[in-house]
Amino acid sequence: MARHRELGLTDHEYELIVEKLEREPNEVELAVFSLMWSEHCGYKHSRKLLKTLPTEGPKLVMGPGENAGAVSVGGGMVAAFKVESHNHPSAVEPFQGAATGVGGILRDVFAIGARPIAILDSLRFGEVADSARSRYLLEHAVAGIGHYGNSIGVATVGGELYFEGPYEQNCLVNAMCVGLIEERKLIRSAAAGVGNVIVLFGARTGRDGIGGASVLASAELGDADADKRPTVQIGDPFEEKKLLECSLALLDEGLLVALQDLGAAGLTSSSAEMAAKGEVGIDLDVRRVPLREADMEPFEIMISESQERMLCVVEPERLTEVLAVCDKWEVNATAIGQVTDGDRLRVFDDGELVGDLPVIALVDECPAYDLAPAPPAVPIYPAPRRTLPDGLDAGGTLLSLLASANLASRRWAFEQYDCIVGSRTVRRPEAADAAVLMLEHGGAIAVSIDGNGRRVAVDPYRGGVEAVLECSANLACTGAEPLGLTNCLNFGNPEKPHIAWQLTRAVAGLGDACRALGVPVVGGNVSLYNEGGGGPIYPTPVVGMVGELPDPARAGRLGFAAEGDTIALIAAGWAPAAAGSELAKLRGEAVAGELPPADLGSLRALHAAVRRGVRDGVLRSAHDIAEGGLAVALAECCLAGGIGARIDFGAPADEALLFGEGPGAFVVSGPAEALARFGAAARIIGTVGGGSLHVEAVLDVPLAELSRAHAGGLADLLH
Amino acid sequence: MRFGIVRFPGSCDEVDAQLAAERVGEAVILWHQDTDLQGVDAVIVPGGFSYGDYLRVGAIARFAPIMGEVERFARHGGLVLGICNGFQVLCEAGLLSGALLPNTSLRFVCRQVELEVVNASIPWTRACEKGERLSIPAKHTTGRYWAPDPVLDELEANDQIVLRYAPGENFNGSARDIAGVCNAAGNVLGLMPHPEHAVDVLTGSVDGLKLIGAAA
Numbered sequence: 039m040a041r042h043r044e045l046g047l048t049d050h051e052y053e054l055i056v057e058k059l060e061r062e063p064n065e066v067e068l069a070v071f072s073l074m075w076s077e078h079c080g081y082k083h084s085r086k087l088l089k090t091l092p093t094e095g096p097k098l099v100m101g102p103g104e105n106a107g108a109v110s111v112g113g114g115m116v117a118a119f120k121v122e123s124h125n126h127p128s129a130v131e132p133f134q135g136a137a138t139g140v141g142g143i144l145r146d147v148f149a150i151g152a153r154p155i156a157i158l159d160s161l162r163f164g165e166v167a168d169s170a171r172s173r174y175l176l177e178h179a180v181a182g183i184g185h186y187g188n189s190i191g192v193a194t195v196g197g198e199l200y201f202e203g204p205y206e207q208n209c210l211v212n213a214m215c216v217g218l219i220e221e222r223k224l225i226r227s228a229a230a231g232v233g234n235v236i237v238l239f240g241a242r243t244g245r246d247g248i249g250g251a252s253v254l255a256s257a258e259l260g261d262a263d264a265d266k267r268p269t270v271q272i273g274d275p276f277e278e279k280k281l282l283e284c285s286l287a288l289l290d291e292g293l294l295v296a297l298q299d300l301g302a303a304g305l306t307s308s309s310a311e312m313a314a315k316g317e318v319g320i321d322l323d324v325r326r327v328p329l330r331e332a333d334m335e336p337f338e339i340m341i342s343e344s345q346e347r348m349l350c351v352v353e354p355e356r357l358t359e360v361l362a363v364c365d366k367w368e369v370n371a372t373a374i375g376q377v378t379d380g381d382r383l384r385v386f387d388d389g390e391l392v393g394d395l396p397v398i399a400l401v402d403e404c405p406a407y408d409l410a411p412a413p414p415a416v417p418i419y420p421a422p423r424r425t426l427p428d429g430l431d432a433g434g435t436l437l438s439l440l441a442s443a444n445l446a447s448r449r450w451a452f453e454q455y456d457c458i459v460g461s462r463t464v465r466r467p468e469a470a471d472a473a474v475l476m477l478e479h480g481g482a483i484a485v486s487i488d489g490n491g492r493r494v495a496v497d498p499y500r501g502g503v504e505a506v507l508e509c510s511a512n513l514a515c516t517g518a519e520p521l522g523l524t525n526c527l528n529f530g531n532p533e534k535p536h537i538a539w540q541l542t543r544a545v546a547g548l549g550d551a552c553r554a555l556g557v558p559v560v561g562g563n564v565s566l567y568n569e570g571g572g573g574p575i576y577p578t579p580v581v582g583m584v585g586e587l588p589d590p591a592r593a594g595r596l597g598f599a600a601e602g603d604t605i606a607l608i609a610a611g612w613a614p615a616a617a618g619s620e621l622a623k624l625r626g627e628a629v630a631g632e633l634p635p636a637d638l639g640s641l642r643a644l645h646a647a648v649r650r651g652v653r654d655g656v657l658r659s660a661h662d663i664a665e666g667g668l669a670v671a672l673a674e675c676c677l678a679g680g681i682g683a684r685i686d687f688g689a690p691a692d693e694a695l696l697f698g699e700g701p702g703a704f705v706v707s708g709p710a711e712a713l714a715r716f717g718a719a720a721r722i723i724g725t726v727g728g729g730s731l732h733v734e735a736v737l738d739v740p741l742a743e744l745s746r747a748h749a750g751g752l753a754d755l756l757h
Numbered sequence: 758m759r760f761g762i763v764r765f766p767g768s769c770d771e772v773d774a775q776l777a778a779e780r781v782g783e784a785v786i787l788w789h790q791d792t793d794l795q796g797v798d799a800v801i802v803p804g805g806f807s808y809g810d811y812l813r814v815g816a817i818a819r820f821a822p823i824m825g826e827v828e829r830f831a832r833h834g835g836l837v838l839g840i841c842n843g844f845q846v847l848c849e850a851g852l853l854s855g856a857l858l859p860n861t862s863l864r865f866v867c868r869q870v871e872l873e874v875v876n877a878s879i880p881w882t883r884a885c886e887k888g889e890r891l892s893i894p895a896k897h898t899t900g901r902y903w904a905p906d907p908v909l910d911e912l913e914a915n916d917q918i919v920l921r922y923a924p925g926e927n928f929n930g931s932a933r934d935i936a937g938v939c940n941a942a943g944n945v946l947g948l949m950p951h952p953e954h955a956v957d958v959l960t961g962s963v964d965g966l967k968l969i970g971a972a973a
């Protein structure tokens with residue numbers, strides 16, 4: 039096979055490269071092009087779609103294009119955040135794949151000068167009950183995330199975890215990081231100042247992760263994946279901890295002109311992007327790069343994805359000071375090149391020119407393809423296996439749902455993460471619908487990450503809308519107003535029309551929901567080609583949001599708080615239905631049907647009303663009704679509060695009301711007179727108290743039974 | 758009262774310890790390469806990791822230049838508090854008896870735990886009552902306290918077991934439910950749970966202030 043095809047380039051792309059260079063590329067140049075023009079780095083199939091997303095908002099400080107986006111959170115501070123995927127590495131080697139996913143997103147955030155304060159993760163695996171492989175992937179991915187986050191001292195405060203057949207071959211590991219920085223201290227990655235020195239600092243460069251972005255991340259998974267293990271990087275959180283402290287110390291002392299992390303495509307993409315943004319050229323000498331193995335080829339050095347490395351631009355007279363700070367933190371630092379006048383990325387090997395590349399062609403002229411979307415002619419996904427026993431009453435159905443892999447307590451996973459380091463965590467996992475972290479100036483931020491692939495599979499547009507709504511609703515329950523959104527688009531092979539259709543429709547849904555809620559997209563990541571022998575994954579846009587709330591002392595909780603409080607349903611246009619629900623899944627029903635529509639204008643007002651109720655201290659609990667429907671939401675409120683509830687709908691409760699799903703409703707509790715402010719939007723449905731969840735004429739389940747099903751669920755499925 | 762908080766490469770909870778100490782006094786960071794305790798009245802060896810802990814946890818840190826001074830300070834009766842990795846370091850340094858082994862689950866666990874104050878008469882616990890319950894989070898992979906039975910007997914006889922996990926709370930498998938021990942003189946305390954993470958009602962509990970504040 040032609041070398042360029044082995045590297046993932048099409049014949050057409052190769053011809054384009056020859057045209058740009060006005061000659062045939064050599065080995066180094068071809069390697070560099072293949073990575074910069076990979077889907078992972080070049081967004082060939084998604085760039086046009088991403089441009090349709092709204093990127094303006096009142097609190098926006100830094101939008102897409104930098105290492106992370108940033109929004110103002112008050113007190114002169116900004117929150118920097120981004121979500122990224124590490125799906126294929128995690129499918130091949132889950133511990134290191136997940137660990138380096140966390141390491142990579144941390145570097146993105148401290149590359150703009152922000153100190154990381156929170157990690158969230160969004161995970162998808164195959165059915166744990168049926169699959170030893172999925173149990174293995176889950177155990178090791180969770181351990182890998184914990185290993186990296188716990189060791190580096192950044193709190194893992196939230197996340198989500200779902201199990202569905204289509205993720206069996208191709209798991210998803212998305213990691214989000216949130217950091218804090220004074221707005222005036224933000225640093226960008228544009229190289230500047232001809233004659234300035236390029237310094238590589240951090241770990242030595244080895245042969246790990248060669249071709250990670252092209253061979254692994256931008257192709258479908260297949261049988262030969264064991265051979266791809268060398269393309270997975272190995273993480274060292276201790277090295278990154280030193281790198282983090284060293285980078286922030288360098289910035290604190292004002293020693294850097296620009297800073298950039300080395301992620302996918304290593305030195306190649308970091309240097310090319312720094313040069314492109316600064317509209318300058320860069321000369322690098324690969325022989326000056328500290329290596330783990332002496333005999334590495336120039337192209338290997340350029341594309342290695344060895345972890346825990348950063349690149350910075352330094353004025354020559356500051357170089358000694360920079361090296362001294364790195365020395366204090368026991369971090370390797372080496373001048374490997376300089377900023378040049380012009381627009382070439384030139385690669386030298388001990389002074390000999392081995393690659394001469396046009397920066398603009400590398401970064402900005404990667405071909406962008408039009409998708410050819412077409413709805414599937416036949417269903418893409420098989421119906422899940424039925425797991426719900428026959429003849430259950432409503433109480434039995436509720437217990438089955440609570441014990442199911444998707445709804446059982448996530449304690450088994452989140453207890454493996456340090457959620458408190460940093461002394462900011464006001465709401466830990468399972469205490470509220472979003473994590474809440476307090477800030478120095480007295481306010482707080484709330485963060486959440488959400489996505490539901492099965493619902494997007496049922497209806498990509500409405501599913502995409504729901505992902506944004508779900509995240510916003512979760513923030514509202516803590517009293518937080520969304521400031522910005524980051525997303526990770528996990529889809530199958532976009533060259534197939536039905537996947538292109540899913541992608542196009544889902545992005546349209548995301549965009550419409552963001553515009554309606556007034557939330558800008560600050561950046562994100564695209565992970566395509568998530569297919570194995572068993573077909574594509576569910577289309578899975580994952581949405582992460584950062585919101586602000588004025589008073590951490592009034593951060594909302596999800597658990598019922600006080601005996602005698604009134605329970606109300608606050609809803610707008612809520613029309614829960616069976617399609618795409620957890621109950622439909624347990625019944626083995628086809629991934630099909632019609633998701634309820636969402637009236638975005640009234641939902642924005644609804645979220646604002648809940649947010650105000652929480653902020654004013656009127657609502658003692660607030661919980662978004664999501665997977666499993668109203669009955670599961672009520673059970674979760676009881677479990678989190680350690681107290682029962684008596685519910686009377688005053689009319690027969692049908693299955694759609696109890697277990698149906700759809701956007702637009704919350705379970706809240708508080709003093710009866712205080713709930714009056716919500717007017718017709720609030721429907722009083724019961725009272726907090728007792729030792730069971732009692733729904734008049736429908737079910738009565740003791741708290742202990744609810745707890746047994748919910749608390750034991752995930753651990754029981756694992757063993 | 759002036760606290761010195763040791764910082765190793767890889768320390769994670771040193772800023773948390775500093776913030777906690779500043780609620781009851783002053784606090785300065787002590788760099789691992791330094792050999793000057795800057796005249797502090799008490800030293801906290803914080804949690805997190807030290808030098809990556811690639812070997813046995815705390816095994817490298819005990820040889821840090823600053824630790825020589827901490828040992829000298831401790832042997833002259835100076836107040837020293839070792840939290841989590843700090844506890845492991847103090848055991849490695851021989852300032853405290855016993856060792857910390859991997860949790861029986863072999864997993865990292867982060868959990869709010871209930872502790873019982875067994876000895877309320879050392880400087881670090883004098884604000885507590887004997888038998889009092891403290892709610893303090895713990896988070897570690899290597900926190901199973903172990904010592905040979907004769908040593909455990911001696912610790913009990915000398916009242917050096919300062920904190921135990923309350924019944925049902927010993928998640929890591931520690932011998933005799935031990936969460937924290939002191940040296941014979943009572944000036945050096947090591948514990949696995951994190952009192953510096955229990956100093957603010959907003960983040961869950963203020964019980965840790967009783968320990969840190971008692972020294973002030």
